[in-house]
Amino acid sequence: MSRPVARRAKQVPLRTHWFVLTMLLVCLATMLLLNGYTHHMYGAEPDGAVRSPGKLGGAPPSIVKGGPVIDAGEGQPRSASPKPRTIALTFDDGPDPVWTPKILDLLKAQKVHATFFVVGTEIAAHPALARRIVAEGHQIAVHTFTHANLTTVAGWRRDMELRQSQSILAGATGVTTTLLRPPYSSEPAELTDRDWESIEATRKAGYLTVLTTQDSEDWRKPGTTQIIANSMPRSSAGQVLLMHDAGGDRSETVEALSKLVPRLKARGFRFATVSDAVGLPDPTRKAGLLDRGRGLAVIWAMWLSDFVLKLLTWLLYAAGALAVLRAITTLIAARRHARMRDWLYGPPVTEPVSVIVPAYNESAGIEAAIRSLVASDHPLEVIVVDDGSTDGTADLVESLRIPGVRVIRQANAGKPIALNTGMQAARFDLIVMVDGDTVFEPDAVRMLIQPFGHPAVGAVSGNAKVGNRGGLLGRWQHIEYVIGFNLDRRLFDLAECMPTVPGAVGGFRRTALERIGGLSDVTLAEDTDLTMALCRDGWRVVYEERAVAWTEAPASLDALWRQRYRWCYGTIQAMWKHRGAWVQRGQAGKFGRRGLTYLLLFQVLLPLLAPVVDVFSLYGLVFLDPVRVLLVWLGFLVVQMGMGLYAFRLDGERAGPLWTLPLQQFVYRQLMYLVVIQSVFTALAGTRLRWQRMERYGSLQAPASTEGFP
Structure with a gap:
């Protein structure tokens, strides 16, 4: 094999090419890891469908028998209950582009304020809805980044779930909050020892935990009548009522809510946010410029990861x-x-x-x-x-x-x-x-x-x-x-x-x-x-x-x-x-x-x-x-x-x-x-490649007969 004259070509600078390619692959891998984590490590099960592992009795008796808002800080843990004849409407798992606007419209028509425990990934996908929640006077609170079970995940992931959800909330709405509802939580009486360990850990991160006193069980989709029955107070005591504005078809929830609110008002109950219901100061704070910038960066990164995945899918x-x-x-x-x-x-x-x-x-x-x-x-x-x-x-x-x-x-x-x-x-x-x-x-x-x-x-x-x-x-x-x-x-x-x-x-x-x-x-x-x-x-x-x-x-x-x-x-x-x-x-x-x-x-x-x-x-x-x-x-x-x-x-x-x-x-x-x-x-x-001559080994032999090469 012959080769062209050496002076007519120059060596190709390979290092720059491979550096660029490596950086592209690193960026691609980062985007895919982010997308995979935010979309496919999401806890998809409804809150009430998962029972917390561990034995009962880990929480202090005063908490187990106390109210649904828990401060597990140093010293004697404290809890608070809603005022009598006060209903704190709470909605989990949103915001959802279909059902959250319907619920917000209904609440606005009824002149009722509620508390929305939002998921970080859903805020990133629908930041305008999160801003609407805040703008219409509702209380917005944290329900983790990917709806992860804080009781069972590792400590590093629990910290990341809280930090990223708070960051995205700041980027989307300009506010932060100290209210948290752990996914798959229930009433104070159902707290296990591992639940309590998780609540103590989140308190060290600066959060108050909000549980429930009454579950509408709308996640079961039992029908409008049953949802209303599950939501009706059994006494004049104040309640923290759990409902959902995301996680599937919530048409039964919307219909039940349109009947439930007037009925409870007629019985003398009033509706309030969680902090108003228990007499706490407003838990939301205006986010700093750095926090907002960090949150917007996370949101944009998630949008970019979604775009990359869609592009990869089409490719x-x-x-x-x-x-x-x-x-x-x-x-x-x-x-x-x-x-x-x-x-x-x-x-x-x-x-x-x-x-x-x-x-x-x-x-x-x-x-x-x-x-x-x-x-x-x-x-x-x-x-x-x-x-x-x-x-x-x-x-x-x-x-x-x-x-x-x-x-x-x-x-x-x-x-x-x-x-x-x-x-x-x-x-x-x-x-x-x-x-x-x-x-x-x-x-x-x-x-x-x-x-x-x-x-x-x-x-x-x-x-x-x-x-x-x-x-x-x-x-x-x-x-x-x-x-x-x-x-x-x-x-x-x-x-x-x-x-x-x-x-x-x-x-x-x-x-x-x-x-x-x-x-x-x-x-x-x-x-x-x-x-x-x-x-x-x-x-x-x-x-x-x-x-x-x-x-x-x-x-x-x-x-x-x-x-x-x-x-x-x-x-x-x-x-x-x-x-x-x-x-x-x-x-x-x-x-x-x-x-x-x-x-x-x-x-x-x-x-x-x-x-x-x-x-x-x-x-x-x-x-x-x-x-x-x-x-x-x-x-x-x-x-x-x-x-x-x-x-x-x-x-x-x-x-x-x-x-x-x-x-x-x-x-x-x-x-x-x-x-x-x-x-x-x-x-x-535009670089001209130098001739690449292959080394010869002499491994072939001429065929000895017309029978062909072996």
Whole structure:
């Protein structure tokens, strides 16, 4: 393999790209963690449906037998009860965009004030409703950040629940409060020892705890009549009545409230906020500027996290749709292409062929490549263009003294120039270009040139297979060649929009090459650039699956990264260079609107979206239903496995390596989309990438007979 002159390129500054990408991933992970915590660690059960754990008797007798407003401060704990014939209406779990406004309208019409124990996440979602509660003279109080059970959560989370709910309240309404109703709490007589420990801890944080004396049990949805019955006082004693303005359909609560308030007023009861009912000073205070700013920052962060999740969801849908679309189109195309396997392009092509082998430091594998070519069952000449090798490649080829093999030496000028040099020296009109690490089957050249029987065919792509497929990395690349590259080539062949004839095995008509001026060195993917230029010039480029050649794949992750980085970046360069094909007519237009669109969707956008699938999968495993997420992943894997089995059958390959396909999803796939991400960053930065030459191992041997490469 040759390489471009070093002075024509510069090293890409990778650190900046990876720093930006890392920061984006950190921000994304932070947003998802925030969203997952605020939306999926929410205590969804109604307060009365959960019993507090622990034994009774932990609270002091004076508290158990006392009132519902508790001060568990140092010294003797105290409690307070509502004044006689006074009802403190309280509403939990809001604000809700549907039911809270209805309840506020009803209370305003009845000229009644109530106390709303609000959840921090709901305030962040509906800050205007929280402001309306305060503006209309109602009392607003804390019901934690995510409706967490303060009795059972760890101390750090209890502190965070209180701190964040207070912060959001300050940001949304401009006030703070010292009133707290713990979720899943009940009457003082029901306090357990763990409940009391929690109340003492919240008192140290500066809160008064508000329990209830009467539960409407509207969360059970027992019907309007039963809610009214549950809410009616049994005596003239004051009550703290529990109702809900969120947590589901509250139509029964609204209807019951519209009847309950007039009925209680008629019996001589008055309504008040909690602090007024028990004779306490106003617990709300105006928030400081810093507290308001901190609260607004939390609200905006939650809004941003919601937006990020919605965006990720739509991107996930897009990635899924693209993956399904690609699977359907490639499988349909592969099936149709298989039916055309014996289709003839014209009379048999028997004319001799010039094979050009560009070589830069290819001593490890050049002998096997040359011997496989001269063992061909079709007449040919072999031209080895030594591009300034320093490892004795040219000397090695000359020492073989094989008839029909010529060596041309030139100063290092790059692979495209070496191929142009070989083309000028070629004696025949049909030219085959071969990498120096590729081994041909004996019939590969003959099969490769048969499509030239049709005068419109300007180039033919052969079937490149991975020869060194031992180990996981080798098997994964083998799978990629069979499922990815070869299935795509069948589709491109049918759609007449082949974007790449691989450098490992490709045939060309000399007149077609001369008409476009030969190969160009302005991109790093000279084979893709050449193929696109031929398509834009009106030539057909086809795929001949029976022309099999064996290539040496990278044997390490570092070598694989460098090779695929060059391929991907070079492909993006070529796509940009030939973007005008999108608006051309004829064969060039087919290539542009079909081939370039396919590359953009499935080889650029889909890999860019692939991390979304992985990120969302992790999010789902942590915060959603992990079984459902695993089932979706298994479904995706089944589709991949089905495509693999079919592609392997079409290529005549054993299906054994497919057992590594699930492992490929965890390592190899991530490496490939990171390659695309890095290539896009490099392209956007306008930096020219230096040639990344792959190390040769000499692992391939020329086939000993016509039975094929093992």
